Amino acid sequence: MHAFIDPLRVVVAGGGVAAAEAVLALRAHAGERVEIELVAPQPRFALRPGSTVALFGDVAAQSFDLAALAAHVGATLWEDHLEAVAPAAHRIRLASGVRRGYDVLVLALGARARAALPGALTFRDQRDAAQLRRAVEELRRGQLRRLAVSVPPGVAWTLPAYELALLAAAEVQRLGLATAVTLVTPEGSALDVFGDPVSAHVSALLAHKSVDLLLETAPRRVDRGGLRLDGGSSLPADRVIAVPALVGQPIAGLPAGSCGFVQTRADGLVDGVADVYAAGDMTSFPVKQGGLAAQQADAVAVAIARRAGADPPLAPSTIQLRTQLFGAPTPLFLEATLDARGHPLEGRSQHSSSAPWWPSGTLFGRHVTPWMAEQAIAAGGAPSVG
Numbered sequence: 001m002h003a004f005i006d007p008l009r010v011v012v013a014g015g016g017v018a019a020a021e022a023v024l025a026l027r028a029h030a031g032e033r034v035e036i037e038l039v040a041p042q043p044r045f046a047l048r049p050g051s052t053v054a055l056f057g058d059v060a061a062q063s064f065d066l067a068a069l070a071a072h073v074g075a076t077l078w079e080d081h082l083e084a085v086a087p088a089a090h091r092i093r094l095a096s097g098v099r100r101g102y103d104v105l106v107l108a109l110g111a112r113a114r115a116a117l118p119g120a121l122t123f124r125d126q127r128d129a130a131q132l133r134r135a136v137e138e139l140r141r142g143q144l145r146r147l148a149v150s151v152p153p154g155v156a157w158t159l160p161a162y163e164l165a166l167l168a169a170a171e172v173q174r175l176g177l178a179t180a181v182t183l184v185t186p187e188g189s190a191l192d193v194f195g196d197p198v199s200a201h202v203s204a205l206l207a208h209k210s211v212d213l214l215l216e217t218a219p220r221r222v223d224r225g226g227l228r229l230d231g232g233s234s235l236p237a238d239r240v241i242a243v244p245a246l247v248g249q250p251i252a253g254l255p256a257g258s259c260g261f262v263q264t265r266a267d268g269l270v271d272g273v274a275d276v277y278a279a280g281d282m283t284s285f286p287v288k289q290g291g292l293a294a295q296q297a298d299a300v301a302v303a304i305a306r307r308a309g310a311d312p313p314l315a316p317s318t319i320q321l322r323t324q325l326f327g328a329p330t331p332l333f334l335e336a337t338l339d340a341r342g343h344p345l346e347g348r349s350q351h352s353s354s355a356p357w358w359p360s361g362t363l364f365g366r367h368v369t370p371w372m373a374e375q376a377i378a379a380g381g382a383p384s385v386g
């Protein structure tokens with residue numbers, strides 16, 4: 001006879017990639033051993049990866065319904081905001097004033113994007129689309145002689161800057177404009193988080209598209225003289241677009257580390273706090289990326305499932321970084337394996353013209369991207385993500 005064991009009550013807070021992967025992976029790994037509640041402030045979540053392409057064409061970034069996700073995994077969805085955690089009492093307080101208990105809490109709250117280059121036009125994501133579209137129109141009308149795309153110091157995911165530079169350069173070529181496009185970045189090599197072969201390939205691609213690449217160069221501010229660089233020199237520019245820096249979102253009752261990010265152990269448990277896990281952009285891991293957020297969430301789900309008595313295999317200690325780079329003339333998929341500190345492992349970096357993973361697209365999560373692909377197919381679209 002089996003002894004009846006109460007399911008673990010797991011509350012997942014957040015409504016992005018990490019939260020979606022967490023609830024799907026929890027159900028997949030732990031089955032009915034967990035009861036899942038999802039606390040998310042909005043009913044849908046929009047993917048950011050496609051937001052760069054959407055500026056230049058008549059396409060919308062994909063978005064997904066959290067109620068459908070909750071129904072799919074049998075979770076309860078609360079449209080609310082987590083405000084505070086009382087770890088000793090295992091209780092949370094929501095913005096609505098409601099207080100709820102938990103056995104295990106999973107935080108997937110993302111990060112706040114903030115402008116880090118004074119005077120530049122900062123592109124966070126679709127929220128800044130209207131301003132950026134005006135800059136694209138200036139470009140198309142031939143009003144920009146020199147366009148600079150900049151990565152301020154401390155940016156944890158530089159890929160959108162490469163996409164913006166390549167997409168702008170493609171527009172310059174298509175319309176036969178004379179605009180010079182420059183990409184300014186403190187990185188030591190192009191998209192250096194992916195390691196050597198990818199960096200060399202992306203450098204060659206930028207050169208082929210006539211994008212000047214200024215490496216190891218930190219932009220400081222934009223003024224009438226153009227883009228001021230570290231060391232005092234400046235780059236003439238009529239328009240400077242920058243990607244944002246990220247800061248964490250401190251939650252009352254929980255410790256926050258440098259820049260507000262939460263420090264976690266390898267299995268995602270928040271340092272010094274029992275039964276609270278964190279995944280995704282809100283953690284102190286130095287690279288912030290959707291696929292990576294999903295892998296962290298999956299590892300958290302594995303750890304919780306094992307606590308609940310299930311026996312899924314342990315998550316790998318390395319991280320797969322996978323994406324599609326928009327703006328290349330033909331599809332370009334990039335992949336690297338990162339170590340536990342976020343550094344690319346030698347010999348584990350590659351680029352290809354077809355995705356080595358399924359569903360193909362800009363981000364990959366073991367459970368969340370197949371679910372997104374199913375949603376896209378059900379809505380009559382293609383099974384790609386991003």
Ligand SMILES: Cc1cc2nc3c(=O)[nH]c(=O)nc-3n(C[C@H](O)[C@H](O)[C@H](O)COP(=O)(O)OP(=O)(O)OC[C@H]3O[C@@H](n4cnc5c(N)ncnc54)[C@H](O)[C@@H]3O)c2cc1C
Pocket residue numbers: 013014015016017018019039040041042045047048049050051052080081082083108109110111124125157159160249279280281282288289290291292293322323324362363364
């Ligand atoms: C322009 C751009 C392009 C990108 N391209 C790629 C790419 O090609 N591939 C890739 O993998 N990644 C890409 N990224 C990065 C990727 O979007 C992020 O790394 C990813 O979204 C992080 O997921 P997350 O779940 O940790 O955070 P988010 O996706 O930011 O989700 C956080 C969620 O938590 C919710 N939340 C916040 N506070 C609270 C609270 N107090 N209570 C409850 N909920 C709360 C938010 O509303 C949100 O729903 C790109 C990002 C940008 C900006």
